[in-house]
Amino acid sequence: MNWDVAHKVAAMEAVKAHRDLAIDRNGYVDVYGALLRAGMVGMARPMPRLFGVYAAPRDNGPAVLLNASLDIVAQRHTAAHELGHHRAGHGTSLDEELDRARTWGDGSWPDEEKVAEAFAAWFLMPPPAVQSALVQVGVNRPLVPEHAYRIARILGTSYAGTVNHLHRLRLLSRVQKTEWLRVKPASxxxxxxxxxxxxxxxxxxxxxxxxxxxxxxxxxxxxxxxxxxxxxxxxxxxxxxxxxxxxxxxxxxxxxxxxxxxxxxxxxxxxxxxxxxxxxxxxxxxxxxxxxxxxxxxxxxx
Missing domain, CATH: 2.60.40 (Immunoglobulin-like)
Incomplete structure (x- = not known):
């Protein structure tokens, strides 16, 4: 499965999840409330080599274990990723790669991980929420990297993840995406x-x-x-x-x-x-x- 197919599958499942879990698609997504309404047992504890763990129903789940050492943005993304495993009916998964950006799109991701990762983006950044964020920023489409950073703050997402998703929503060209990903959030x-x-x-x-x-x-x-x-x-x-x-x-x-x-x-x-x-x-x-x-x-x- 390539990333385009994974995103098509994930985008459809995210819409269903928003409906089933009573998520307002027009703004900041309450991912923890969604996990609760999905009937998932959850906890967070420091883990040196894991983003998170999803335990499938056949392994005494559904349950999610999150790395308490992550910052808010990474932890929210991980929670949405684990919810993606659950919604897609995947088996138990240990998400070990702590540098997602390094391996993004290099072909090394298993199909289930691609779907869960794509789901996290569509779940946390549904198109109506992105449009609402653009209105708050005061533009029709992002014009400079600062706009992507501000959208990320409004939606509780990472800068790089937001830039990638804006491109997938056809709000950024491929050239813009490549150039903006080179910009450090610190700057x-x-x-x-x-x-x-x-x-x-x-x-x-x-x-x-x-x-x-x-x-x-x-x-x-x-x-x-x-x-x-x-x-x-x-x-x-x-x-x-x-x-x-x-x-x-x-x-x-x-x-x-x-x-x-x-x-x-x-x-x-x-x-x-x-x-x-x-x-x-x-x-x-x-x-x-x-x-x-x-x-x-x-x-x-x-």
């Missing part, structure tokens, strides 16, 4: 924040398209206002200015006034408001803490 984050962003922290650009949206964040992530004359009117107490957070890293005064960092004290959800020049009223959005799942009870939504 995009640095451009958005005006300085190097430490570690695996993400940058969430806040503009008028964010009004009414939910921004899903983890500790260390940065909120960056797109307009240098905009200002935060209210922020949850657990967010702080980057000059307080990073110590030796110096953001300029103009930049820092439009940047806030999520600290580990932030939990749950809270609202934030921003004043944008020329916009009537305050822009309001919701911040919601997302963090890698660990243990058993924390795997599932409350």
């Amino acid at each position: 995009i984050k640095a451009n958005l924040a005006g300085n190097t962003v430490p570690g695996k922290a993400h940058v969430h650009l806040i503009d008028t398209g964010t009004h009414g949206a939910t921004v899903r964040v983890d500790a260390g992530d940065l909120m960056v206002l797109s307009n240098t004359r905009a200002r935060f009117e209210s922020l949850p107490p657990a967010l702080q200015r980057p000059e307080d957070a990073y110590g030796q890293i110096s953001f300029g005064d103009d930049s820092a006034s439009g940047i806030a960092e999520v600290t580990d004290m932030f939990t749950g959800a809270a609202s934030a408001t921003v004043h944008f020049p020329g916009v009537t009223g305050l822009l309001e959005f919701t911040l919601e803490r997302q963090s890698p799942r660990d243990g058993i009870q924390s795997l599932w939504p409350a």
Whole structure:
């Protein structure tokens, strides 16, 4: 089976899964809620050489074991990948390859892994959700790598995975896909924040398209206002200015006034408001803490 066939099979199964598991196809996909509604037992624990494990019904499943050491994005993708095995009726699978990008498309993937991997993309990035993300970004189609990065933040997906999927949705040419995959997310984050962003922290650009949206964040992530004359009117107490957070890293005064960092004290959800020049009223959005799942009870939504 080649990748084109795998994607055709997976795209159809993802639509069925969205319907069967009551998934809203217009935005961020609740993959853990989907696992719960699929009747799968789940847990997450640190595993040095595994993304995840799917246990088929004949092996006392259906169950999923996720690597608790992965970041949120990789863990969400793995959860969707394991759900893909379940939906396709596959047998028990140990997903051992920790560098998917290195072997993507090289012919070494078994057919079942191709289908599960393609399912993860279509499940987490259904076309209506991608279109909604484009509206939030303010474009009809992605024009620069930054747009792909912002779509990835809205949908909770990886930059590379998003670029590949945008190409499959015919929103990027093959040449664009190849060129954009050469761009490092770290450079995009640095451009958005005006300085190097430490570690695996993400940058969430806040503009008028964010009004009414939910921004899903983890500790260390940065909120960056797109307009240098905009200002935060209210922020949850657990967010702080980057000059307080990073110590030796110096953001300029103009930049820092439009940047806030999520600290580990932030939990749950809270609202934030921003004043944008020329916009009537305050822009309001919701911040919601997302963090890698660990243990058993924390795997599932409350």
